Amino acid sequence: MYAYDEMDRTLVNERVSEFRDQVKRRLSGELTEDEFKMLRLMNGVYLQLHAYMLRVAIPYGTLSAPQLRKMAHVARKYDRGYGHFTTRQNIQFNWIKLSDLPDALEDLASVGIHAMQTSGNCVRNVTTDQWAGVAPGEVEDPRIWAELLRQYSTMHPEFTYLPRKFKIAITASDHDRAAIKVHDIGLRILNNEAGETGFEVLVGGGLGRTPFIGKVIKPFVHGRDILSYVESILRVYNQYGRRDNIYKARIKILVHELGIEKFAAEVEEEWQVTRESALQLDDEVVADIRARFRYPGYEALSDTPDELTAASADPQFTRWLKNSVAAHQQKGYAIVTLSLKPIGGPPGDATAEQMDAIADLAEKYSFGEIRVGHEQNLALPNVAKRDLPALWRQLDKLGLATPNVNLITDIIACPGLDYCSLANARAIPIAQELTRRFANHDLADMIGRLHINISGCINACGHHHVGHIGILGVEKNGEEFYQITIGGRADEGAVVGTLIGPAVPYDDVANVIEDIVESYLALRARPDELFVQTVERLGVEPFKERVYATR
Amino acid sequence: MPLVKKGAIAADAYLHVGDDAEIPVDGAALIPAARFLANAEALAKRNGPTGVIWPNNRDLDDLVPYLDGLSVVALVFPTFRDGRAYSQARLLRERYGYKGELRATGQVLRDQFVLMLRAGFDSFEVKKQADAEAFAATVKRYTVFYQPTGDGRITALHRRMQARHCANAG
Ligand code: HEM
Ligand code: SF4
Numbered sequence: 001m002y003a004y005d006e007m008d009r010t011l012v013n014e015r016v017s018e019f020r021d022q023v024k025r026r027l028s029g030e031l032t033e034d035e036f037k038m039l040r041l042m043n044g045v046y047l048q049l050h051a052y053m054l055r056v057a058i059p060y061g062t063l064s065a066p067q068l069r070k071m072a073h074v075a076r077k078y079d080r081g082y083g084h085f086t087t088r089q090n091i092q093f094n095w096i097k098l099s100d101l102p103d104a105l106e107d108l109a110s111v112g113i114h115a116m117q118t119s120g121n122c123v124r125n126v127t128t129d130q131w132a133g134v135a136p137g138e139v140e141d142p143r144i145w146a147e148l149l150r151q152y153s154t155m156h157p158e159f160t161y162l163p164r165k166f167k168i169a170i171t172a173s174d175h176d177r178a179a180i181k182v183h184d185i186g187l188r189i190l191n192n193e194a195g196e197t198g199f200e201v202l203v204g205g206g207l208g209r210t211p212f213i214g215k216v217i218k219p220f221v222h223g224r225d226i227l228s229y230v231e232s233i234l235r236v237y238n239q240y241g242r243r244d245n246i247y248k249a250r251i252k253i254l255v256h257e258l259g260i261e262k263f264a265a266e267v268e269e270e271w272q273v274t275r276e277s278a279l280q281l282d283d284e285v286v287a288d289i290r291a292r293f294r295y296p297g298y299e300a301l302s303d304t305p306d307e308l309t310a311a312s313a314d315p316q317f318t319r320w321l322k323n324s325v326a327a328h329q330q331k332g333y334a335i336v337t338l339s340l341k342p343i344g345g346p347p348g349d350a351t352a353e354q355m356d357a358i359a360d361l362a363e364k365y366s367f368g369e370i371r372v373g374h375e376q377n378l379a380l381p382n383v384a385k386r387d388l389p390a391l392w393r394q395l396d397k398l399g400l401a402t403p404n405v406n407l408i409t410d411i412i413a414c415p416g417l418d419y420c421s422l423a424n425a426r427a428i429p430i431a432q433e434l435t436r437r438f439a440n441h442d443l444a445d446m447i448g449r450l451h452i453n454i455s456g457c458i459n460a461c462g463h464h465h466v467g468h469i470g471i472l473g474v475e476k477n478g479e480e481f482y483q484i485t486i487g488g489r490a491d492e493g494a495v496v497g498t499l500i501g502p503a504v505p506y507d508d509v510a511n512v513i514e515d516i517v518e519s520y521l522a523l524r525a526r527p528d529e530l531f532v533q534t535v536e537r538l539g540v541e542p543f544k545e546r547v548y549a550t551r
Numbered sequence: 552m553p554l555v556k557k558g559a560i561a562a563d564a565y566l567h568v569g570d571d572a573e574i575p576v577d578g579a580a581l582i583p584a585a586r587f588l589a590n591a592e593a594l595a596k597r598n599g600p601t602g603v604i605w606p607n608n609r610d611l612d613d614l615v616p617y618l619d620g621l622s623v624v625a626l627v628f629p630t631f632r633d634g635r636a637y638s639q640a641r642l643l644r645e646r647y648g649y650k651g652e653l654r655a656t657g658q659v660l661r662d663q664f665v666l667m668l669r670a671g672f673d674s675f676e677v678k679k680q681a682d683a684e685a686f687a688a689t690v691k692r693y694t695v696f697y698q699p700t701g702d703g704r705i706t707a708l709h710r711r712m713q714a715r716h717c718a719n720a721g
Contacts (some may be wrong), residue, residue: 007707011695030681038632039662121632151697151707157669158641158700238638273646278699278706285708288656288715379690529612 001064001369002110002147003292005224011154012109015116019043020102027099030460042122044090044115045101049421054093054101056108056120057125060132061089061169065359065551068370070111072355078104083355085340085348087374088167089127089464090118096418116154123153123234128170129177130373133295134381136329139189140197142172144290145226148281152227156262159234164249166234167206170199174492179374181205181214181494182466183276184251185233190220197223197240203233203263207460211496212252215260217267225271228279232271237261271331294505296367296382301332305386316326318393319441323403325383334385336366338378338395339402341412341437346428347413348376357398365391375451376412377405407444408452408517409435416456416473417480423456425473425480425506430454433510438517447517450531453488465492468532469513470497480506486516486543487535498535500544504551514548517545553683556652556674558690560683563676565602565623575599581625584609587617595620604656606675607635611642618649624671637670644671645701661689669700 004012019039026036037047044055056071063071071091075083078100079093086092096104105115118125126146133141146213148528149168150289153159159166171178172189180186186202198220205214212490221229233251240258242248255263258458311317326335339349340356350358358378362370373379378400383391404410411434414420418428431454453467457474470485481503488497504512517531523542524534535543554563565581574582574590574597581602587594594601602623605614614624626636632714638657643649650717651710655667661682667675668690677683696704705713 005711007695007710011693011697011707014693018662035631035660059581121634154697155666155693156698157666158637159634160633160666161632161637235638238635243633285714288711 001062002059002143002289005292008139009109009112012112012114012116013106015043015114015155016102016105016109019105023098023102037545038120038161042117042120043101043105045098046119048094048419049417050419051095052098052101052157052497053419054096054104054115055086055090056093056113056115057118058089058113058372059125059150060128060143061130061374062112062143064111065368065370065372066172067111068355068359068362070113072352072359073108074104075355076350078108082349082351084346084415085350085372085376085378087376087461088118089125089249089372090388091372094415109209112463115158118159119165121164122160123149123156123162123166123168126150126153126168126170127178127183127374129173130371131170131177131326131335131381133293134328134330134333134335135173135177137173137175138329139172139191141293142170142178142187142189143188144286144293145187145199145223146170147289147293148227148286148544149230152230152279153482155536159238162234162238163243164246164251165527166237166251176411176490176492177373179463179466179490179494181492182207182211182463182490183214185230186214187226192220192222199223199226201229201233204252204260205494206250206252207463207465208250209247209458209460210253210256211460211465212256213494213496214252214379217260217264224281224283225275227272227281228275228277229267231279232267232274235270235274236266240266258444266297296369298330298382299384301329301384303385305332305384307386307389311389311392314352317389317392317417319445320396320401320403321388323407323445324401324405325388328382330382332385334383334388334507336380336383336388336391336395337373337405338380338400339405340377340400341404341410341435342399342402343435344407344432345435346418347411347431350378354398354400357394358400361391361394370533374412375406375410377410403441404444406449406451408438408450409444411435411452411454412467413454414456414461415532416454416462420456420461422459423473424458424475425456425482427456427462427471427473430471430473430482430506430509434513437510437514446527447521448528448530450517452490452513464488465496466494467497468530468535469516471509471513474503476503477480482506482509484509484512484516484547486540487532489532498540500540501548508551515547516543519543552676552678553680554676555560555683555686558687560686561674565600566579566656578651579622581623584614591617602652602654605639607633607639609629611639611647615648618643618647620649621649621651623652623654623674624649625656625676628655628659628663631658631660631663633720637666640667640672641701661685664689665693669696669702669704671701
């Protein structure tokens with residue numbers, strides 16, 4: 001965990017006091033809605049279908065127990081008793097009154113949590129691998145660099161009014177859990193031949209109306225130069241990014257229109273002038289940030305404790321163990337994913353009671369730390385293996401031990417028509433119906449890793465393009481229809497899925513997905529060939545035939 | 552629009568010359584970019600300070616050769632959402648060493664003063680009178696800054712390092 005110091009705290013408090021003043025000026029009519037809009041967005045406040053929504057940042061997905069408890073408090077005091085974890089390492093509260101917002105933000109500030117730049121045309125919350133610092137095989141903890149970038153981009157005097165929002169993601173693992181290829185800038189930490197830390201830099205990825213996979217702009221940028229390199233990209237984008245059409249304003253369009261070589265040359269020219277500037281990081285500054293990350297005092301523990309052996313007689317426990325528990329860097333420890341995808345529930349929701357209970361469990365079993373992943377699940381990153389049976393029993397009581405992580409019912413879905421003013425169709429009820437259809441764990445287990453992603457409109461908040469199966473809500477003559485894509489993925493092999501044919505009506509979506517899954521089971525070469533691999537091998541045709549033959 | 556200069560509301564000494572009006576030979580004048588570039592040589596001989604209004608989509612390279620002779624560069628925020636002039640301001644100050652008055656014009660609200668100051672602006676044509684009056688209070692709102700810019704403020708990163716050095720020395 002990164003420990004805020006007096007300066008970090010002061011800045012967040014100053015921001016809250018500024019926002020309090022802005023809300024006051026809005027309520028008195030001194031600020032027009034148009035003026036206020038850009039100010040509230042930069043503090044994470046949207047005006048949704050029914051109410052104001054507050055989006056709170058969870059920098060690099062790491063939370064402390066007191067921070068999570070404070071979120072529970074906000075959910076209870078200012079909202080309807082729950083919060084919604086999103087794909088952007090954020091939590092959203094859907095029902096907050098405008099006049100309560102400054103108080104809610106002040107409460108969050110007391111534990112070092114803020115909503116700065118969770119919306120608006122600025123550098124958004126920098127995201128990273130939810131297993132950062134604990135997953136085996138990492139080059140180093142990417143959160144140190146995420147924190148440096150967080151500080152660098154917070155209230156940046158030049159880049160707070162960019163042509164469009166700007167998203168940066170970092171990974172330090174070969175297996176990319178941060179979806180860096182679908183971000184405006186994707187950073188992959190690696191060591192060069194001299195053993196120095198640096199970044200492979202990708203640019204121009206993104207979803208939405210025109211999905212693109214990011215392209216490598218530079219194979220290695222030394223760690224000390226990363227801020228100046230990012231600044232150079234941002235400056236070129238700020239000057240040349242389109243502002244005439246919001247659908248064409250993202251950096252992916254600029255990169256596409258110029259071509260990556262030309263864009264890279266522009267950035268290089270800019271960077272040659274800025275790299276020797278005050279943005280250059282020295283080892284001491286980086287060490288200073290690194291020193292402010294507190295790591296758990298791990299014990300020397302057995303990898304096969306008696307408690308675990310004893311509990312293995314229970315098939316329910318072993319199912320969960322296999323599905324939700326992952327390997328850790330430290331012997332005797334494990335990473336536990338808490339599924340926020342109960343059968344029949346809205347993906348990503350957690351009640352205030354659950355949040356409080358998770359905070360307690362984190363203190364008891366995970367050195368007080370909780371993680372938020374882009375699949376809308378939570379994780380306890382530091383659980384001693386001997387505690388797994390006890391933890392499982394408690395999670396099960398809370399409804400947080402559904403053994404479906406990465407399986408077909410671990411669905412990502414945006415709020416869609418239930419909350420979002422931009423939606424064309426419902427997303428949450430589709431997810432709920434699908435979890436009911438595939439509720440049988442043995443079946444889900446047999447199907448294996450399969451990601452279904454659902455968006456209620458082309459903005460792609462549910463990442464449908466990169467779902468193994470993507471479901472996109474569209475509207476036709478006032479009715480909800482859904483386009484189905486297959487074969488997308490968001491990891492190191494990221495690709496955009498392929499449309500299988502005409503959109504299908506709401507009532508038919510679950511049937512279509514069942515048809516696709518049945519075709520896959522019949523077509524796969526081996527039981528361990530994943531759905532995406534089968535699609536890669538055979539293309540969409542056989543799936544298309546099956547789905548449309550009878551429709 | 553009220554003008555804030557050196558931290559206080561001030562009268563605007565500059566005549567804003569339109570696209571068609573005659574450019575006066577004496578006195579302070581603020582001239583649109585295209586007219587300025589077309590008449591640069593003649594304008595250099597004027598009696599009185601000359602400023603230019605530079606649009607946010609025009610390459611600064613065209614302006615740089617004339618910076619020494621200019622007393623004001625006015626950059627434009629056509630809407631508060633369009634932030635190109637922040638980049639132009641920093642480049643003028645930090646890369647091209649422009650020392651004269653750098654003026655923010657257009658949709659300027661109190662909520663942007665801090666960013667604009669940090670980017671290098673030192674005068675502001677403010678949209679609302681109340682915002683202009685609130686200038687002094689507004690710019691004191693923030694005391695912590697994370698990134699280095701040409702305004703010379705020490706960043707949080709460096710303040711921490713200094714604190715540590717002092718602690719170690721003491
Ligand atoms: C409820 C109100 C919401 C609104 C009004 C909203 C609005 C938008 C809009 C307009 C875009 C498109 C931007 C673009 O790429 O050009 C977008 C993208 C996105 N939103 Fe949301 N969103 C909402 C909720 C959510 C939620 C709940 C999540 C997470 C579950 C989310 C995650 C994302 C992501 C990841 C993208 C990026 C797609 C990309 O990479 O281009 N949003 N959102
Ligand atoms: S994808 Fe569309 S419907 Fe879903 S949250 Fe985003 S903007 Fe709303």
